[in-house]
Amino acid sequence: MSIFREMGVLPDLEAAGFPRKLGARFELANGALGTRFSFRAGKYNREPEAIQVERAVFDHVLLKHARNSGAEVREGWTVRSFSTDDAGITLEVSDPESRAQTLRASFLIDASGRGNLTGNQEGLRVMHPRHKKLAVFAHFKGVLRPEGETHNDIIIARLVNKWFWIIPISAEKTSVGLVMDKDEFAQEKGSPLEIFEKHVAISPSVKERMQNVQRLGDIRTTSDFSYFNRRLVGDRLLRVGDAAGFMDPIFSAGVFLAMWSGKLAAEAIRQTLDGGRSNRETFSRYEKRVRRGMTYYWRMVDHFYTTPFIELFLRPSEHANLFSAVIGVLAGEVEGSWSLRWRMEYFFFLVRLQSVLPLAPRIRYLAERSLSRSPS
Numbered sequence: 147m148s149i150f151r152e153m154g155v156l157p158d159l160e161a162a163g164f165p166r167k168l169g170a171r172f173e174l175a176n177g178a179l180g181t182r183f184s185f186r187a188g189k190y191n192r193e194p195e196a197i198q199v200e201r202a203v204f205d206h207v208l209l210k211h212a213r214n215s216g217a218e219v220r221e222g223w224t225v226r227s228f229s230t231d232d233a234g235i236t237l238e239v240s241d242p243e244s245r246a247q248t249l250r251a252s253f254l255i256d257a258s259g260r261g262n263l264t265g266n267q268e269g270l271r272v273m274h275p276r277h278k279k280l281a282v283f284a285h286f287k288g289v290l291r292p293e294g295e296t297h298n299d300i301i302i303a304r305l306v307n308k309w310f311w312i313i314p315i316s317a318e319k320t321s322v323g324l325v326m327d328k329d330e331f332a333q334e335k336g337s338p339l340e341i342f343e344k345h346v347a348i349s350p351s352v353k354e355r356m357q358n359v360q361r362l363g364d365i366r367t368t369s370d371f372s373y374f375n376r377r378l379v380g381d382r383l384l385r386v387g388d389a390a391g392f393m394d395p396i397f398s399a400g401v402f403l404a405m406w407s408g409k410l411a412a413e414a415i416r417q418t419l420d421g422g423r424s425n426r427e428t429f430s431r432y433e434k435r436v437r438r439g440m441t442y443y444w445r446m447v448d449h450f451y452t453t454p455f456i457e458l459f460l461r462p463s464e465h466a467n468l469f470s471a472v473i474g475v476l477a478g479e480v481e482g483s484w485s486l487r488w489r490m491e492y493f494f495f496l497v498r499l500q501s502v503l504p505l506a507p508r509i510r511y512l513a514e515r516s517l518s519r520s521p522s
Contacts (some may be wrong), residue, residue, distance in 0.1 A: 147193045149405045155211045159197060162207055165298035165314045167196040170398075170458060170476055175303040175310060175349035176511055181460050182296065188473030190486040193212035196478070198298060199401065200315040204252070228264055229252060230381045252382065253418070255411050260390040265375040277394050277447070280331045283344045285315070285362040290355040300398060303352050304364045304456060306511045308345070309396065310352050317360065322352075325394070328369050339365040348486030371395070372447075378436055379429040384411040393441055394447045401441070407436045439480040445494065446475060453509065454500035458493070461506045468493050 150156040173180025187193045213219045224244035229236045237249040258266040265271050278422050291297050291314060301312040301415040308326035324345050334341045342365055346352050374391035378384070387404030418425050449455040462469040471489035479486055494504060 147196060152409075153211070154215075154429065155208065158207050158211060159199075159204070162203055162214055163316070164197040164199050165316065166203070167198050167298055167300065168194075168295055170300045170302065171296070173351055174456075174460070174509065174511065175305045175351050177351040177458050179509060180351070181462055182299065183462075183469075183473050183476050185473060185477045187470070188477055189467060189470040190474035190483060190489075191477035191479050198300065198313055198315050200319070201401075202400075225258070225263055227267060228383075230383065233414075235382050245503060253415050254383045255408070255415070256383065256385045256389040257387055260392055260504075262375070262389050264380070264383060265385060267390060268377075268380070270375040270377055271373050272376060274372035274374070274393075276451075278328045278369075279325050279371040279394055280328040280367060280369040281323045281325045281371070281395075282331075282338045282365060282367050283311075283321060284357040284365045285319050286322055286341075286356070287318050287320075287362055288359040289314075289318070289320035289322065290357065301355075302396065303349060305345070305349060307451070308343075310349060311395070312352070312355060313398075322356070324397075325371075330368075338367050352513065374440070378433045382425070383428065384414060384432060386411045386436075390436055393440070393444055394450075396447055396450050397443060397476060399443050399478070399480075403440065403480065405479075406439065406480060410435060435481070436484045441484070442475070442480055449494065449497055452497070452501070455497045457504075457506045457509050458497055458500055462507070466492060468496075 147156070150159055168186065169182055169184040171180060171182045185191060185196070192396070209219060224240045226238045226240060226246075228238070235251045235254040237251070237254070239247050239249055239383055241247055256262075258264070262271055289312065292299070298314045300308075300314075303312070304308040307330075308324060311321065311323045311325070313321040324342055326345075331341065333446065334344075336344070372393050375385060375389075378390045386407040388400065390403075390407060393399070410432055414428045417423050417428050450459075459472070464470070466489060468489055471486050471493060474482065474486045475490065482490070499505060
């Protein structure tokens with residue numbers, strides 16, 4: 147929100163009518179346990195709320211804002227490859243009529259998303275060994291939402307080794323997705339829709355919200371979630387957002403990390419053009435900050451898939467203000483103050499301790515396991 151405010155695009159986003167996001171709810175899919183994290187209750191986050199966005203609408207708002215701010219926008223063009231020399235960057239591209247052309251620039255920011263154009267060209271992509279996931283998802287009308295302040299909360303429902311997202315993206319439209327191991331999906335019987343519906347049926351908390359829904363469009367799948375590039379910068383090149391690395395979307399950090407790294411990249415190029423710092427020094431500082439921020443969320447994602455983490459996460463305590471520290475991370479404090487960082491280190495220590503000494507009661511996923519054996 148602070149980045150949107152600084153850009154001057156926040157009024158346009160508010161006019162688009164995106165749902166206000168005041169918090170997030172994490173729960174067991176069997177309905178036995180759940181916790182809401184209210185951003186306003188956090189002591190270490192600067193923003194008390196966020197917004198949920200439908201990417202097609204959101205991206206169009208940003209594109210129009212860029213054009214209105216003076217950027218030259220070319221739609222329908224395809225970048226094929228890039229090369230660098232002492233004088234600048236060369237791009238080999240195709241225009242909307244598929245005619246080959248060459249473009250020159252002083253610097254290049256790769257915001258190609260998971261297409262990862264420059265990283266793939268240089269062979270930098272490294273897949274995360276433990277997070278080879280696949281998502282099955284669609285947009286639905288009629289998903290049951292709570293009333294009042296929690297109406298637009300994102301809901302994450304955890305199964306044994308997979309999870310659902312339920313994300314309101316407009317007054318009537320809700321994105322619902324199932325994330326599971328790619329290998330497990332390949333072994334499942336049935337179509338993506340049948341697999342999705344089967345897991346909804348064995349997840350009481352999700353099934354209850356999906357009783358009277360209308361699917362809007364086809365069920366979709368996307369795979370190879372998590373990766374990083376070994377380098378985030380090159381000579382005259384900066385990678386931002388998913389072109390720097392992509393992680394499991396459990397904490398909804400993707401758009402924020404894209405906006406945050408995009409801002410840092412713009413500042414790095416501006417400093418270089420102004421002659422304040424050398425290209426190498428400025429780009430190195432950019433890479434360190436972005437990698438540190440991404441690693442911050444990587445640790446949360448890695449821990450999320452462990453049961454000790456869930457046992458503590460769903461029974462939060464204000465001991466040492468740990469609950470507020472977790473809210474800070476969920477609210478986008480990617481770099482965090484010292485007060486937040488040491489508390490998160492302490493929280494991770496308690497998660498490790500929970501694996502051998504039950505600080506919080508153990509949890510089970512009995513509803514999922516029993517239902518999966520029953521045709522009902």
